[in-house]
Amino acid sequence: MTAYQPDALIAADIDAYLATHAAKSMLRFITCGSVDDGKSTLIGRLLYDSKTIFEDQLSQLEADSRRVGTQGANIDFALLVDGLAAEREQGITIDVAYRFFATEKRKFIVADTPGHEQYTRNMVTGASTADLAVILIDARKGVLTQTRRHSYLAHLVGIKEIVLAVNKMDLVGHDQSVFDAIVADYAAFAKTIGIERFTAIPLSGLTGANVTTPSPDIPWYDGPALLPRLETVAIDGDRAAAASFRMPVQWVNRPDLDFRGFAGLIASGRASVGDRVRIAPSGKTTSIARIVTYDGDRQEAIAGEAVTLVLAEEVDCSRGDVIAAAENPPEIADQFVARIVWMADAPLVPGRSYSLKLGTQLVGATVQPPRHVVDVNSQEERPADTLALNDIGLAEVYADRPIVFEPYAQGSALGGFILIDRATNATVAAGMIDHALRRAQNVHWQSAVITREAHARQKGQVPRVLWFTGLSGSGKSTIANMVEQKLHAMGRHSFLLDGDNIRHGLNRDLDFSEAGRVENIRRVGEVAKLMADAGLIVLTAFISPFKAERDMVRALLPEGEFVEIFIDTPLAVAEDRDVKGLYAKARSGEIAEFTGISSPYEAPERPEIRIDTTKETAEQAASRIVEHVLGIWSYDL
Ligand SMILES: Nc1ncnc2c1ncn2[C@@H]1O[C@H](COP(=O)(O)OS(=O)(=O)O)[C@@H](OP(=O)(O)O)[C@H]1O
Numbered sequence: 001m002t003a004y005q006p007d008a009l010i011a012a013d014i015d016a017y018l019a020t021h022a023a024k025s026m027l028r029f030i031t032c033g034s035v036d037d038g039k040s041t042l043i044g045r046l047l048y049d050s051k052t053i054f055e056d057q058l059s060q061l062e063a064d065s066r067r068v069g070t071q072g073a074n075i076d077f078a079l080l081v082d083g084l085a086a087e088r089e090q091g092i093t094i095d096v097a098y099r100f101f102a103t104e105k106r107k108f109i110v111a112d113t114p115g116h117e118q119y120t121r122n123m124v125t126g127a128s129t130a131d132l133a134v135i136l137i138d139a140r141k142g143v144l145t146q147t148r149r150h151s152y153l154a155h156l157v158g159i160k161e162i163v164l165a166v167n168k169m170d171l172v173g174h175d176q177s178v179f180d181a182i183v184a185d186y187a188a189f190a191k192t193i194g195i196e197r198f199t200a201i202p203l204s205g206l207t208g209a210n211v212t213t214p215s216p217d218i219p220w221y222d223g224p225a226l227l228p229r230l231e232t233v234a235i236d237g238d239r240a241a242a243a244s245f246r247m248p249v250q251w252v253n254r255p256d257l258d259f260r261g262f263a264g265l266i267a268s269g270r271a272s273v274g275d276r277v278r279i280a281p282s283g284k285t286t287s288i289a290r291i292v293t294y295d296g297d298r299q300e301a302i303a304g305e306a307v308t309l310v311l312a313e314e315v316d317c318s319r320g321d322v323i324a325a326a327e328n329p330p331e332i333a334d335q336f337v338a339r340i341v342w343m344a345d346a347p348l349v350p351g352r353s354y355s356l357k358l359g360t361q362l363v364g365a366t367v368q369p370p371r372h373v374v375d376v377n378s379q380e381e382r383p384a385d386t387l388a389l390n391d392i393g394l395a396e397v398y399a400d401r402p403i404v405f406e407p408y409a410q411g412s413a414l415g416g417f418i419l420i421d422r423a424t425n426a427t428v429a430a431g432m433i434d435h436a437l438r439r440a441q442n443v444h445w446q447s448a449v450i451t452r453e454a455h456a457r458q459k460g461q462v463p464r465v466l467w468f469t470g471l472s473g474s475g476k477s478t479i480a481n482m483v484e485q486k487l488h489a490m491g492r493h494s495f496l497l498d499g500d501n502i503r504h505g506l507n508r509d510l511d512f513s514e515a516g517r518v519e520n521i522r523r524v525g526e527v528a529k530l531m532a533d534a535g536l537i538v539l540t541a542f543i544s545p546f547k548a549e550r551d552m553v554r555a556l557l558p559e560g561e562f563v564e565i566f567i568d569t570p571l572a573v574a575e576d577r578d579v580k581g582l583y584a585k586a587r588s589g590e591i592a593e594f595t596g597i598s599s600p601y602e603a604p605e606r607p608e609i610r611i612d613t614t615k616e617t618a619e620q621a622a623s624r625i626v627e628h629v630l631g632i633w634s635y636d637l
């Protein structure tokens with residue numbers, strides 16, 4: 001038993017108490033298992049025996065134990081962990097709960113993740129920062145599907161230390177042969193998914209056997225009890241310090257012309273004044289002139305510390321860049337293969353542009369249809385077109401500019417990323433980079449001798465993309481055609497892209513599913529960009545129902561070149577016009593996924609121009625658009 005008396009120390013010498021805490025290393029771990037495995041009871045006992053439960057929590061626990069506990073007059077440790085009232089009522093733990101406790105040797109943060117299959121995303125969230133996973137097994141049941149699932153996920157997110165806690169040994173008479181059989185079974189499985197080592201401990205959360213101290217009930221076991229194991233295992237922080245130096249730049253600190261520092265958290269390795277460093281992705285090298293911290297200048301700093309680096313030479317370096325050891329820099333690529341855990345209710349839309357955040361880097365990125373999806377229960381790979389909630393798949397990711405990274409398996413902070421939905425700003429996936437696609441590195445942009453400016457100058461105009469969006473029958477084609485006629489009559493060089501010349505040719509392979517529409521707009525956007533590069537005024541008339549893709553096209557073009565024109569005709573009016581008789585068919589179910597009826601339309605929030613066709617004639621609208629475009633011209637020229 002760890003004789004640690006924090007209360008006495010706090011009372012006697014608060015400074016000494018705080019100092020002992022500050023100097024201790026921190027182990028982050030997760031516990032995997034279900035309520036039935038006795039997980040909550042086990043964590044509760046760890047907290048209780050390490051004496052870090054606050055007084056008020058303790059009296060609450062005693063009261064709760066008598067009221068709703070399952071242990072009679074004894075304390076029900078599970079109640080400590082199953083914090084939320086709703087969870088208690090359902091008897092399950094449903095989200096990641098983080099808890100802090102400490103012993104005299106170490107500080108701990110434990111993420112308690114639920115065991116149910118549908119909560120893969122919670123488990124991955126809790127596990128992504130953990131050094132160690134405690135995988136619970138009920139000694140009466142042995143290795144179950146969920147044991148395999150938890151182990152697979154823990155290994156997937158890169159946890160190197162696994163403790164197999166064979167719980168409820170009291171219920172199998174502390175029988176060694178039961179324990180040995182479970183360990184042999186687990187070892188055979190662990191090998192198949194690449195887990196190289198694990199520690200198995202026979203214990204009982206209920207009786208406390210082998211939780212904090214060895215138990216006379218289990219004399220045949222001579223390994224460490226659980227807590228001593230947690231207190232002594234090597235932690236990732238040590239590994240990070242031993243790796244090559246990397247510091248993602250958080251911000252550039254430039255208070256005056258004399259000082260320019262790059263602030264960030266050292267992700268790995270150590271930095272000393274004088275060390276040669278390379279800026280990624282630019283590749284420029286220089287050396288560290290100063291290491292500045294809140295407490296003044298330092299000669300050296302290591303992983304986990306927040307510092308400001310001053311470099312010897314003036315080099316281009318900004319937020320999102322990585323300052324790295326010159327002789328061993330990280331990789332740079334814009335296409336790579338990654339394992340992706342999908343965490344949103346709405347499935348992945350292959351080809352859609354999401355925001356990808358890796359460390360301090362933020363880029364636009366699309367995900368290809370997965371190469372396969374892994375069944376977390378059987379670890380089998382199956383084909384799939386997309387990723388749904390809690391799916392784990394291997395897929396190619398295309399970023400819109402090169403990013404600095406390292407394969408996730410190397411344990412680097414530069415290997416993991418998240419995907420964010422541009423429309424809702426919600427995190428939709430966690431990703432782990434496997435490797436870069438080399439093919440991308442061999443394609444170089446052909447820098448044209450005749451620039452886009454030269455093309456535009458020759459035509460005497462400033463290129464624009466006039467992007468019409470609105471429901472079917474809203475008036476996009478009618479108004480866009482009129483605008484083009486007016487521009488043509490004024491001697492402007494233009495081109496109109498609309499459904500007829502695109503969906504029957506370039507995009508004839510695409511349907512009206514979400515993915516089909518996303519790809520339709522992506523291609524139209526790319527074509528519109530090329531035409532704008534050629535100096536043209538491009539007009540496009542597509543429903544383009546999704547904000548994400550319209551924003552993606554906007555981002556493809558130089559600032560101000562994309563003009564979003566929302567043809568804001570109410571559904572009832574468009575349906576009433578029913579120029580092509582399609583609404584009638586959609587209502588009768590003859591056409592599926594029809595915009596406005598059975599497929600969504602996300603109206604632009606801040607279009608450059610909004611046309612209400614119930615208030616303006618097509619002619620009036622066209623004149624207003626031309627004026628807007630000419631207004632921009634006279635301003636620009
Ligand atoms: N299911 C479904 N939903 C919407 N529209 C349908 C559908 N099926 C066929 N059509 C006809 O296709 C035209 C829309 O094509 P778009 O390329 O503009 O659509 S999208 O931007 O990819 O959503 C649209 O033309 P417009 O009426 O000119 O908009 C329709 O005539």
Ligand SMILES: Nc1ncnc2c1ncn2[C@@H]1O[C@H](COP(=O)(O)OP(=O)(O)O)[C@@H](O)[C@H]1O
Binds near residue numbers: 474476541616
């Ligand atoms: N103010 C208006 N602006 C544009 N079209 C209008 C207007 N009032 C009525 N219409 C009619 O609405 C229909 C719009 O069809 P269309 O231009 O093909 O739409 P979309 O290209 O958006 O599917 C045409 O028949 C057009 O004559």
